[in-house]
Amino acid sequence: MIRSFRLAAAFAALLLLGGCFVSTTDLIPAADADYPVADDARFALHALDEDGARTGAKPGIAHVSRDGDRYTMVVNDHGKPFTGRMKEIAPGLYAVMAREADGDPVDGNLYALLERDGADWKRWGMVCPEFVSLAERRGVRLSDFGITLESSDCAVKDFASLTKALLFAHEFGKPDAVYVAE
Incomplete structure (x- = not known):
């Protein structure tokens, strides 16, 4: 249940795990945002293991809708809604900015990476301690x-x-989840 809740709380990231990528301002302004996910899209959200295979845990169901210049995502219908924007940073790779829909914007944003794979999306949750370890292993x-x-x-x-x-995480890290289009 806790694992499903953690997955549910992420809009392209593991948001409830300690140590996220954060900013105090919107790094993706509305004028620069891209909207590659169709309004009212549904995905099965599968956790991935270290080898990139699905863990076998029961997937969450993510519902993504667009409201003006922001997406809103709710997982498992009763999960906490997250709102955010996306920006393409390389062909098929998107930076994702998110925060709780009812959160105060001054509390800032969380970030993740999504890679389009056909109709599906692979996610790099950008958990800070894992990123620090990855960077250290690469001498950065x-x-x-x-x-x-x-x-x-x-x-x-x-x-x-x-x-x-x-881009560094994409090149040297591994995705932690996949959103499979329904």
Whole structure:
């Protein structure tokens, strides 16, 4: 149940796990956003293991709708809604910015990476401690990405820094979930 709730709380990221990629401002403004997901889309949300295979855990059901310049996603119909935007950073790769729909915008945003795979989407949850370990294994410092540690979060100050980190995660990391179109 906890694992399903964690999956449900993510709009392209594991948002309830400690240490996320965060910003205090919208790094994807409405004027720059892309909208590659159709309004009223439904997906089965599957967790992936270290090898990229589905874990076998019961998938969540994600419902994505568009309201003006933002998407809203609810998982399992009764999950907490998240709202956000997407921006293509390379062909088929999208930065995802999200926050709780009823949250105060001054509380900031969380970020993830999605890769389009046909009608499905692979997700890199961008959990900060995992990213730090990945960077260290590759001989790269957080400061090389323009990222600072704030508690257990990776604080991102601008979209260029976010893009650099997301592309690095895509090249050297692994997705943690897949959204399968229904």
